[in-house]
Amino acid sequence: MIDKSAIVRKIEVFRNKKVLIVGDVMVDEYMWGKVNRISPEAPIPIVSVKEKDSRLCGAANVALNVSALGAEAIMCSVIGKDEKGSVFKDLLHERKLSSEGIIESTLRKTTVKTRIISSGQHLLRVDEEDSHPIDSKHSEELYNRIKSLVNKYTIDVIIFEDYDKGVLSQHLIEKLTKLDKEKNIFTTVDPKKNNFLDYRNISLFKPNLKEFSEGVKTDIDKHELDKLKSHAQTFINNQDIEILMITLSEKGVFIADNKNMHHFPAEIRDISDVSGAGDTVISVASLLLASGAELTEIAQVSNIAGGLVCEKTGVVPINPDELIAEL
Numbered sequence: 001m002i003d004k005s006a007i008v009r010k011i012e013v014f015r016n017k018k019v020l021i022v023g024d025v026m027v028d029e030y031m032w033g034k035v036n037r038i039s040p041e042a043p044i045p046i047v048s049v050k051e052k053d054s055r056l057c058g059a060a061n062v063a064l065n066v067s068a069l070g071a072e073a074i075m076c077s078v079i080g081k082d083e084k085g086s087v088f089k090d091l092l093h094e095r096k097l098s099s100e101g102i103i104e105s106t107l108r109k110t111t112v113k114t115r116i117i118s119s120g121q122h123l124l125r126v127d128e129e130d131s132h133p134i135d136s137k138h139s140e141e142l143y144n145r146i147k148s149l150v151n152k153y154t155i156d157v158i159i160f161e162d163y164d165k166g167v168l169s170q171h172l173i174e175k176l177t178k179l180d181k182e183k184n185i186f187t188t189v190d191p192k193k194n195n196f197l198d199y200r201n202i203s204l205f206k207p208n209l210k211e212f213s214e215g216v217k218t219d220i221d222k223h224e225l226d227k228l229k230s231h232a233q234t235f236i237n238n239q240d241i242e243i244l245m246i247t248l249s250e251k252g253v254f255i256a257d258n259k260n261m262h263h264f265p266a267e268i269r270d271i272s273d274v275s276g277a278g279d280t281v282i283s284v285a286s287l288l289l290a291s292g293a294e295l296t297e298i299a300q301v302s303n304i305a306g307g308l309v310c311e312k313t314g315v316v317p318i319n320p321d322e323l324i325a326e327l
Contacts, residue, residue, distance in 0.1 A: 010291040015070040023161030026111040059161035065283035068317035076101030082111035156290040157186040164192040236296035255299035279305040
């Protein structure tokens with residue numbers, strides 16, 4: 001059991017925290033319309049578009065979650081100096097998120113994912129992106145921007161939000177991790193495949209089970225808890241990870257450090273949409289870590305938060321009042 005009053009006190013200090021989110025940002029675009037006929041040019045539906053919407057996505061959704069939880073979020077990334085890059089910055093402004101950490105580049109395009117929807121059904125998704133690594137000039141510029149922000153503000157935690165889109169490289173990860181240790185800043189990671197083993201000396205590392213299995217190159221079923229424990233301990237030692245937290249979908253969450261291991265099952269819920277649950281989990285876990293929460297508190301409250309957001313339709317952050325009520 002968790003001590004609700006102790007957790008509430010930690011959640012209440014979220015508003016005093018300042019968080020840098022470093023990683024791959026995107027714009028989600030939606031087109032809603034109706035299909036009344038099939039095209040005479042090819043056997044495909046013609047969608048008459050009635051409404052359009054643009055939303056922050058990728059690492060920027062973590063910034064939204066951090067902000068919704070009461071902390072100050074500063075997004076750090078590289079976007080294209082293009083029309084969609086302007087849309088991205090406008091969306092940051094609309095959500096009252098800082099753009100101090102955003103670098104614009106003429107050498108790449110802003111990542112955009114466009115979904116075409118009719119009668120609640122996804123008909124098509126179109127991705128526009130450059131997923132190759134950013135060049136050394138922009139990588140150095142991003143590092144210097146982050147270093148400037150770290151010197152300007154008292155940063156409590158830096159979240160690496162990796163989507164394998166090229167912003168985070170081994171060299172940048174190493175430099176930022178070293179900077180974080182020099183400044184005594186917590187570092188947390190939501191990893192993807194390409195850079196999985198490049199994250200070392202990290203405060204909290206949060207893959208899902210599929211990502212962890214791919215990262216350690218071993219098939220691990222969500223029912224094989226003993227096998228997971230063995231590989232988790234090896235990974236913690238090899239990568240110098242302080243806390244490893246692995247989300248197990250409907251099986252809950254596994255958390256470990258170099259002394260303790262715990263598994264907390266998921267609560268029974270009416271699942272509506274799992275989109276964005278991982279972003280909520282890393283946001284809550286990072287803020288709890290920065291607020292002095294214990295290992296079991298981080299796992300259980302993050303698990304509750306991830307389940308809570310799954311009851312909502314679409315990518316929707318949660319606020320402190322919702323989280324406290326759910327406890």
